[in-house]
Every structure is written in C-alpha cells, then in structure tokens.
Amino acid sequence: MAKMELAGVMLEVDEHGFMQETNKWNEDIARAYGAKEGINELTEEHWTAINYLRNYYLANGICPMIRRLIKETGFSLKKLYDLFPEGPANSACKWSGVPKATGCV
Amino acid sequence: MNIFLVALTYFAYIFIILMYAVKVIKIARLPVHLRWELYPVISEPKGRYGSAYIEDEREWRKNHGKTVRKGIIYLLKENLKFSEYFKSNRWYWLVLFPWHIGFILIIVFHILCFFGALVMIAGNPVAADSVYILGKIFYYGILVCGVISFITGAFGSAGLIIKRLADRDLRAFATPQNYLNYVFTLVVFLSGIYAWIFADPTFYQYREFWRGVVTLNPVSVEPATAAHIILFDMFLIYLPFTRSMHYITKFFAFLWVRWDDRPNFRGSKVESDIKGLLDKPVSWSAPHIKSGRTWAEIVTEKKHDEKTP
Amino acid sequence: MTKKHLKLTDISKEGDVQLDEVNIDELIPLPPPYDKNEGLKQLTDDQKVRLVNNLDGFSALALPKPKDKAEENKYIGQFVAGLKKLLSKENNWTFLQPLLLSLDYCARCQTCSDACTVYTASGKKDIYRPTYRTEIFRRLINKYAKSGGKLRAALGAGNIEINWGTISRLYELSYRCTLCRRCAQICPLGVDNALITRELRKLFSQELGWAPKELHEKGTVLQLEVGSPTGMRPAVAIDNIEFLDEDFTESTGIKVATPWDKEGADVLLLHSAGDILSFPASVIAFTVLCNAAGISWTLSSEAPGYDGVNYGLFYDDIQLARIVTKHAQIARKLKVKKIVMGECGHEHKALITVADRLLIGDLNIPRQDAMSFLEDIVFSGKIKFDPSKNNFPVTLHDPCNVVRNLGIVEPQRRILRYLCPQFREMTPHGVDNYCCGGGGGLSVMSDVNFTDWKVNVSGRMKFIQILEAFADQPGPEVGKYLCAPCLNCKLQFKDMFKYYGAREKSGIICGGLAELIVNAMVDVKKPFITWDEE
Ligand code: SF4
Ligand code: SF4
Numbered sequence: 001m002a003k004m005e006l007a008g009v010m011l012e013v014d015e016h017g018f019m020q021e022t023n024k025w026n027e028d029i030a031r032a033y034g035a036k037e038g039i040n041e042l043t044e045e046h047w048t049a050i051n052y053l054r055n056y057y058l059a060n061g062i063c064p065m066i067r068r069l070i071k072e073t074g075f076s077l078k079k080l081y082d083l084f085p086e087g088p089a090n091s092a093c094k095w096s097g098v099p100k101a102t103g104c105v
Numbered sequence: 106m107n108i109f110l111v112a113l114t115y116f117a118y119i120f121i122i123l124m125y126a127v128k129v130i131k132i133a134r135l136p137v138h139l140r141w142e143l144y145p146v147i148s149e150p151k152g153r154y155g156s157a158y159i160e161d162e163r164e165w166r167k168n169h170g171k172t173v174r175k176g177i178i179y180l181l182k183e184n185l186k187f188s189e190y191f192k193s194n195r196w197y198w199l200v201l202f203p204w205h206i207g208f209i210l211i212i213v214f215h216i217l218c219f220f221g222a223l224v225m226i227a228g229n230p231v232a233a234d235s236v237y238i239l240g241k242i243f244y245y246g247i248l249v250c251g252v253i254s255f256i257t258g259a260f261g262s263a264g265l266i267i268k269r270l271a272d273r274d275l276r277a278f279a280t281p282q283n284y285l286n287y288v289f290t291l292v293v294f295l296s297g298i299y300a301w302i303f304a305d306p307t308f309y310q311y312r313e314f315w316r317g318v319v320t321l322n323p324v325s326v327e328p329a330t331a332a333h334i335i336l337f338d339m340f341l342i343y344l345p346f347t348r349s350m351h352y353i354t355k356f357f358a359f360l361w362v363r364w365d366d367r368p369n370f371r372g373s374k375v376e377s378d379i380k381g382l383l384d385k386p387v388s389w390s391a392p393h394i395k396s397g398r399t400w401a402e403i404v405t406e407k408k409h410d411e412k413t414p
Numbered sequence: 415m416t417k418k419h420l421k422l423t424d425i426s427k428e429g430d431v432q433l434d435e436v437n438i439d440e441l442i443p444l445p446p447p448y449d450k451n452e453g454l455k456q457l458t459d460d461q462k463v464r465l466v467n468n469l470d471g472f473s474a475l476a477l478p479k480p481k482d483k484a485e486e487n488k489y490i491g492q493f494v495a496g497l498k499k500l501l502s503k504e505n506n507w508t509f510l511q512p513l514l515l516s517l518d519y520c521a522r523c524q525t526c527s528d529a530c531t532v533y534t535a536s537g538k539k540d541i542y543r544p545t546y547r548t549e550i551f552r553r554l555i556n557k558y559a560k561s562g563g564k565l566r567a568a569l570g571a572g573n574i575e576i577n578w579g580t581i582s583r584l585y586e587l588s589y590r591c592t593l594c595r596r597c598a599q600i601c602p603l604g605v606d607n608a609l610i611t612r613e614l615r616k617l618f619s620q621e622l623g624w625a626p627k628e629l630h631e632k633g634t635v636l637q638l639e640v641g642s643p644t645g646m647r648p649a650v651a652i653d654n655i656e657f658l659d660e661d662f663t664e665s666t667g668i669k670v671a672t673p674w675d676k677e678g679a680d681v682l683l684l685h686s687a688g689d690i691l692s693f694p695a696s697v698i699a700f701t702v703l704c705n706a707a708g709i710s711w712t713l714s715s716e717a718p719g720y721d722g723v724n725y726g727l728f729y730d731d732i733q734l735a736r737i738v739t740k741h742a743q744i745a746r747k748l749k750v751k752k753i754v755m756g757e758c759g760h761e762h763k764a765l766i767t768v769a770d771r772l773l774i775g776d777l778n779i780p781r782q783d784a785m786s787f788l789e790d791i792v793f794s795g796k797i798k799f800d801p802s803k804n805n806f807p808v809t810l811h812d813p814c815n816v817v818r819n820l821g822i823v824e825p826q827r828r829i830l831r832y833l834c835p836q837f838r839e840m841t842p843h844g845v846d847n848y849c850c851g852g853g854g855g856l857s858v859m860s861d862v863n864f865t866d867w868k869v870n871v872s873g874r875m876k877f878i879q880i881l882e883a884f885a886d887q888p889g890p891e892v893g894k895y896l897c898a899p900c901l902n903c904k905l906q907f908k909d910m911f912k913y914y915g916a917r918e919k920s921g922i923i924c925g926g927l928a929e930l931i932v933n934a935m936v937d938v939k940k941p942f943i944t945w946d947e948e
Contacts, residue, residue, distance in 0.1 A: 145845055368770060
C-alpha cells in the first residue's frame with residue numbers, strides 16, 4: 001500500500017493518492033490536497049462542496065451522484081471544475097478524504 | 106519380410122483407429138460446460154448476419170429449431186477447401202492446403218486400394234485394360250490419387266518447413282517437434298514418389314500387396330515399395346502423438362462449443378446433468394471460495410453440514 | 415525504431431526485467447487533430463520500488479513485489495496446483511471441454527493475430543499477440559499438469575520454466591486482452607484464445623486469490639456484500655432513482671415514477687447501478703419508456719437486485735455463479751414473468767446464456783435482452799415519435815457481449831433506422847465489430863497508469879473507426895452521437911473521449927439507445943440529449 005505525507009500526517013493512500021482511512025481526514029489535509037493541485041486557498045465554496053461530499057459519504061457509504069451534487073450545492077458542473085481542477089470525482093472526492101469511486105463509474 | 110509388412114499394416118491401422126477412438130470418447134465424455142457460443146452460429150435460421158434465436162425470445166424458447174446438418178456440411182467443405190485460411194492468411198494457405206490435400210488423397214488412395222483388393226478378390230481384375238468398368242475406375246482412381254497425393258504432400262511438407270523457418274512470427278511459436286513432423290511427412294511422400302517412379306509406376310505392387318493384406322496371403326514387393334509401406338505405417342502410428350486430431354476435433358470445437366446454443370429446457374437432460382455437476386466438490390484454494398463444499402453449497406452460500414467428528 | 419521480437423521463453427526472464435515497452439510513435443497513427451504525441455504515463459519512482467513492473471511498463475493490477483524467495487515459491491506452488499485444477503472435472507466442469515479443445519489443437523498458424531485490435535493498434539507487438547500468452551500457458555499446462563510432461567518438454571515439445579517472472583508477467587498479461595473474441599471468430603480450428611485467457615485469470619483468482627481489486631474486492635465481493643460494486647446500498651438506490659424521477663418531472667413537466675418491488679409484475683428490469691451514477695439519462699429513459707408503453711414492470715431493492723453487473727464473467731466462475739444465482743432468486747421471489755436487462759453487455763451474456771447452465775428448476779426464469787425489449791416498445795404503436803428530432807449524425811457501437819457473444823444484432827438497428835435519419839454504420843460492424851477497448855472488465859479498471867493503456871492501445875482501433883464513421887462532418891460545430899448500448903463500453907468511451915477531447919474537437923458524445931428513443935418522443939418537448947458537458 002502506498003503512503004503519502006499530507007499536512008504532517010502519514011496517510012495510507014491508493015495509487016492515485018486517495019485516502020484509505022477516511023477517519024484520519026482533517027481540514028488541513030484537504031488544504032494540502034488542494035495545494036498539490038495548485039489551489040492554494042480553499043474558499044467558502046470549496047468547503048460547501050467538500051462538506052457536502054464528505055457528509056454524504058459518511059451517511060451513505062458512497063459518493064453522491066453528480067446531478068445531486070450540482071443540485072445540493074447549487075454549483076454548475078463548470079463551476080465545480082473551476083473549483084476542483086480534476087473535477088468532482090477526481091479532485092473533490094479526493095480532497096474530502098473519501099476513497100475513489102469504483103464499480104462502473 | 107512379407108509377413109512383417111502385412112502385420113505392421115494391420116497393427117498401424119488398428120492402432121490409429123483405437124487411439125483416435127479413445128481420444129474422441131475422452132472428449133465426448135467431458136461434462137457439459139457453460140454456454141460460450143460465438144456468433145454467427147451457422148445453423149441458426151438468421152445466422153447469415155449473425156443473429157441468434159435469442160433475438161426472438163419474446164416467446165421464451167418457443168422457436169428454437171436448428172439443425173446440425175448445416176454446420177456439419179459447412180465444416181466438411183471447410184476441411185476440403187480451407188477457405189478461412191485462403192481469406193485471411195493466403196501465403197500460409199499456399200503450403201498448408203497442398204499439405205492437407207496430400208493427406209486427404211493418401212487416405213483416399215488407401216481406401217481405394219482396400220476396396221480395389223475386394224474388387225479383385227471378387228474376380229474383377231483392376232487394370233488399365235480391365236474389361237470391367239469397375240476395374241478401370243479403381244485402376245485410374247488409385248493411380249491419380251496416389252500420384253497427386255505424393256506430389257502435393259511433398260510440396261506442402263517442404264513448403265511448410267520453409268514457411269515456418271522464414272516467417273519470424275511462425276518460427277517463434279514452432280517447437281522442434283513441428284519440424285520433425287514436417288520432415289517425417291516429407292520423407293513419407295518422397296518415398297512414395299520414389300517408389301512410384303523407380304519401382305511401381307502403375308501401383309501394381311501396391312494393389313497386389315493390399316490383396317495380400319485382405320486375404321492374409323502376403324506377396325513380395327520391391328524394396329522401394331516396401332520402404333514406403335513401412336514409412337507410411339510408422340507415420341500412422343506416430344499420428345496420434347501429434348496435433349493431427351484437430352482435423353477431427355475441429356468438428357467438436359465448432360459443434361459442441363462455438364455453435365452450442367442448446368438451451369437448458371426444464372426437465373431436460375442438460376438440466377439433470379447440471380444438477381449432478383453442481384453436486385461436485387470444489388477444492389480451489391483462494392480464501393473467498395471457502396472450499397470443501399459442493400458447487401451448489403458454495404453458490405447458494407449454504408453452510409456445509411458439519412460432519413460429526 | 416526496430417521492432418522487438420520476443421521469444422516465448424522470455425516470459426520467464428529474471429523477475430524485474432521489463433519485457434517490452436509501449437512507445438506512442440510505434441502505435442498506429444491517429445488522424446488529425448489527434449495526431450500529436452503526448453507521452454504515456456509512467457510509473458513513479460516510488461511505484462517502481464513497490465510494484466511489480468516487468469511486462470510493458472503498465473500496471474493494471476498494482477501487484478506488490480514479493481517479500482522474499484519463500485513468498486515467491488509459495489505462489490509458484492499454488493500456480494502449479496491451479497494448473498492441475500483447471501484440468502479437473504470437479505473444479506472446472508464449467509469450461510473443461512472448451513478449454514481442452516482450445517489447448518490441444520492450435521496449429522500455431524497466427525491467423526488470429528491480425529484480428530486482434532490490441533495487437534494491431536500496438537503496431538503488432540509480439541507481447542500482445544492473442545497467441546503469445548495462450549501458447550505459453552499451453553506449454554506450462556503440458557509440462558506441469560500432464561503426466562510425462564516434463565520429459566516431453568525436454569524432448570522438444572516446448573520448454574518454459576515457471577518462476578516468479580513467469581507468473582507475475584502472465585498475471586498482468588492476462589489483463590491485456592479484452593476477451594472480445596475476434597481472434598476466436600477467425601480461427602479456422604475453433605480455438606478460443608479469449609477463453610484460455612479467461613481460464614488463466616480464473617486460475618489466479620480461484621487458486622492464488624489474485625484479481626484486480628476493481629473486479630474482485632471492490633467488485634463481486636462488494637456486490638455480494640452490500641448489493642453493488644459501486645457500494646450503493648438498497649436505500650441509496652431507491653433514493654437516487656427517486657431523485658432522478660423528480661428531477662425529470664421538474665424539468666419536463668412529465669410525471670414519472672419508478673415502481674419498486676412490485677410482486678407479480680411482468681418485467682423485472684435489471685439496470686446496472688453504474689448507470690444510475692454515471693449515465694443517469696439511461697435509467698430515466700427506461701422509466702419514461704416503460705411507463706409510456708404501459709408495461710407492467712418493477713425494480714428490485716433487494717441487494718444485488720438493482721445492480722445487474724456480474725464481473726465474475728471476466729475472471730471467476732464461482733463469483734459468476736453466486737451472482738447469477740442471487741439475481742435469479744430475487745426474480746423468483748418477486749414472481750415476475752421475466753427479467754429484462756438494462757443496457758449492459760456483459761450482464762446480457764452472463765445472465766442470458768452463460769447462466770443458462772447454472773440455473774436449474776424454477777430458477778431458470780425467462781430473460782430478455784434490452785434491444786428486443788426496446789424494439790417492442792418502439793414498434794408497439796403506444797408512443798408517438800418524431801424522428802426529425804434525432805436529426806444529427808448517429809453511429810452504433812456494437813458491444814462484443816451483445817453481438818459476437820450473444821447474436822443480438824438486428825433489433826437495435828431496426829430502431830435506429832426508424833428513429834435516426836442520419837444513422838450510419840461503422841466498418842466493420844455487427845458480429846465483426848471492434849471492441850471498445852474496455853471489454854473483459856478493463857473498462858472499470860484504472861489502477862496506477864492503466865487508463866493510459868486503455869485509451870491509447872486497446873481503444874485505439876475503435877477510436878479511429880468512430881472518427882471515420884463521422885468523417886463527413888468532422889468539425890465540433892455538428893453534434894454527433896455515438897450510440898453504445900452497454901455500460902462498460904460507455905465507460906471506456908467516457909475515458910477515451912475525455913482523454914482525447916473528442917467532444918471539444920469533434921463534437922462527439924456517447925450515450926445509450928434508450929436516450930435516443932426518448933429524444934424522439936413527441937411528448938418530450940425539451941431535448942433529452944444535449945451536447946453540454948455532463
Ligand atoms: S488460435 Fe487458431 S488461428 Fe490462432 S494460431 Fe491457433 S490455430 Fe491459428
Ligand atoms: S479476445 Fe480480443 S483482445 Fe483478446 S486476444 Fe482475442 S482479439 Fe485480442
């Protein structure tokens with residue numbers, strides 16, 4: 001299993017850098033992920049999306065449908081790509097500390 | 106020597122027939138397998154553009170009426186023409202086709218010799234000037250088959266050796282045994298040509314030899330002919346140890362796998378076979394399988410009833 | 415650059431030696447504007463230290479390097495044991511006869527190589543030849559699993575050593591094939607290299623416990639545990655679909671609702687949960703059509719009755735059998751007349767034909783394919799269509815598991831000819847189609863740098879073929895629709911189109927068949943298909 005240090009914590013990650021132990025997540029880790037992808041400052045809007053994603057995941061064990069994410073946050077898909085350079089699945093989920101989506105997605 | 110030739114011939118034929126029969130029975134007795142057909146299935150009514158009866162299964166399994174005949178005819182034709190190779194691998198076909206034609210004709214040649222012997226025993230001489238039309242037919246049949254067989258077979262064997270050596274892609278996959286096979290067949294066909302030219306231009310000796318075989322009354326033949334007979338018999342004995350069976354197993358590969366779209370009707374033999382197979386024990390070792398139970402138990406996740414110690 | 419020629423015995427080279435590499439300029443060229451060379455993703459230095467990387471510079475499986483010789487030897491022992499189990503009637507009755515017929519009678523004529531899109535796209539690399547992995551496997555079986563095999567091998571029947579290098583390379587190599595079976599189709603002797611490849615995967619999974627995590631741990635295992643490889647639980651599935659129904663009702667004014675767990679319905683519709691997440695329009699389209707046509711139908715909320723995928727088909731007979739049994743049990747419990755598949759090719763093959771000889775008695779419930787089901791709806795006369803609403807270029811991708819493997823060729827075409835004025839075929843198509851490049855489970859696998867391999871190598875021939883089908887209107891100003899009635903194919907196209915920027919550069923998007931039908935409905939005023947980013 002790969003390891004990666006983020007915000008001073010040694011984390012188990014998959015080969016794409018997604019956290020494997022989601023309970024170790026904290027906001028600094030989200031910031032550190034963002035910085036790695038060139039977003040040095042997480043805005044209110046980032047947190048809206050991250051918090052929604054993370055809470056949905058913790059409640060349901062899976063990431064929300066994109067359509068739901070758009071509806072619940074009020075951000076368009078384009079806006080989400082502006083906020084998260086690699087898009088909702090590859091950046092937003094990763095920054096929220098949840099595992100990479102699998103299974104025909 | 107004469108007795109030896111006859112005995113060897115009997116042995117070779119019985120041996121190859123037995124070996125092939127054993128192999129065929131072995132394949133035929135393998136358990137029924139999961140469906141793994143590949144379209145187009147030639148015997149399907151709409152097989153021409155690849156469609157299966159499944160397309161029309163609104164009426165679940167009402168209109169399944171296929172015939173194997175169409176498939177068998179297709180395969181027989183294919184075995185004579187090799188048109189699949191002709192279409193997709195022309196250079197290879199150029200040597201492969203004569204090689205196989207050599208085999209087919211050498212078999213026909215022997216069949217004709219055998220029946221020719223019966224014709225002779227029945228009192229009709231087999232000769233060019235035979236007064237009996239049957240005798241004439243057999244005379245020319247044997248002559249033509251033999252000569253063409255030897256020549257195309259020798260050409261094909263030599264061609265395959267060259268092709269397989271010259272073509273990098275083929276060479277990479279060849280085993281020493283492949284070359285041995287080609288050399289062997291080359292020698293068999295060449296010995297036939299030699300005997301024909303120098304010892305027996307009308308195959309008179311061959312016909313007499315076969316009469317001797319049938320009547321168990323060995324006749325003597327010239328060394329060249331004898332050599333060919335021995336080589337051919339040895340070749341027959343060797344055949345079951347090669348992949349030659351593919352000429353026959355091909356039928357099974359197509360009819361029993363590629364085109365096997367027999368549905369599992371309720372109460373059918375297929376169904377009862379499967380029931381039996383699901384009761385077989387599984388011993389795969391990976392942890393997720395949780396072996397030591399039968400297929401049925403594993404698949405339905407029923408607990409294996411614990412045996413009391 | 416000179417082509418690298420491999421010997422069969424190269425497979426057992428020292429464990430760490432990489433056999434070959436893929437260079438983008440050796441691949442067959444793409445037409446402009448896709449001809450610029452962007453290098454392929456390599457393993458990072460850290461990954462090179464941790465992971466086995468001894469095949470082609472790609473890692474689909476992220477296999478960790480063994481700790482020591484003892485661990486290597488353990489796997490080698492298991493591999494040999496697995497070879498023998500493949501030949502046993504008890505452990506492998508499911509495929510024993512086809513396996514033996516394919517193992518024993520190949521003529522090594524290489525006719526099949528040119529039929530393989532992976533091999534062709536790669537610029538004919540030996541390593542991707544359909545026969546390369548299978549001939550090695552054949553020689554290993556002959557040598558290690560048959561009596562007298564070692565002697566025969568030494569005498570010239572082909573001698574390959576089993577060591578760590580052999581098995582680790584074969585493992586990766588067994589996932590460089592899409593199981594599309596074009597090679598099997600062309601073989602004059604009926605030899606099926608795809609089947610052999612699958613047996614190899616099976617050996618690794620069923621004996622060593624090695625399988626891609628997307629297919630196994632987060633695939634079939636997750637599906638049997640919670641209901642779906644996506645991790646979607648029953649309540650979430652219901653919630654998601656309710657959300658989609660409401661969303662559609664809001665935006666179109668057409669009221670739709672999805673029936674759940676309706677006992678005695680005519681049809682149990684078995685979608686793939688991946689469609690709910692990645693291609694929700696497909697799910698909505700089925701709902702709209704079933705309701706409009708007045709069909710008595712239902713979805714099931716019992717795990718895994720709302721996810722029709724069955725990755726077992728790609729690598730493991732036991733998992734395959736477990737999942738089809740579950741699906742059939744759910745249908746039996748609901749007392750439906752038949753199961754109808756969603757647009758998912760491998761689900762079709764797994765449940766309609768392969769499962770046919772696993773389900774006995776009242777579990778063998780009638781099952782219908784999505785294509786003829788949709789055809790019945792379209793031509794039932796219950797729905798009014800206006801084909802001019804679909805007046806844009808459309809081409810059809812044939813999923814291997816629906817055409818070559820199942821023989822369902824015409825119903826989808828009858829629909830498209832009726833509803834899509836600009837429908838055009840690709841060449842070749844139907845049972846001779848090219849695979850999307852994501853078959854055999856590859857489309858859901860994306861570990862390490864494998865996505866780069868899928869979009870550049872296995873999908874390459876298909877991508878060229880799609881561009882050719884639309885060559886009359888290549889620019890992005892004309893919106894074009896690739897109809898791919900299969901979730902796995904759609905996922906591969908999604909990756910591929912994103913990688914190449916096909917929507918931006920050529921205006922090509924990909925979706926299913928049901929969406930096109932709904933888009934042509936007179937009652938649905940708002941365009942159902944759009945070329946906006948999804
Ligand atoms: S699989 Fe068939 S086509 Fe391919 S090399 Fe073997 S015999 Fe020839
Ligand atoms: S199944 Fe398809 S991808 Fe695999 S070797 Fe055959 S032709 Fe190539």
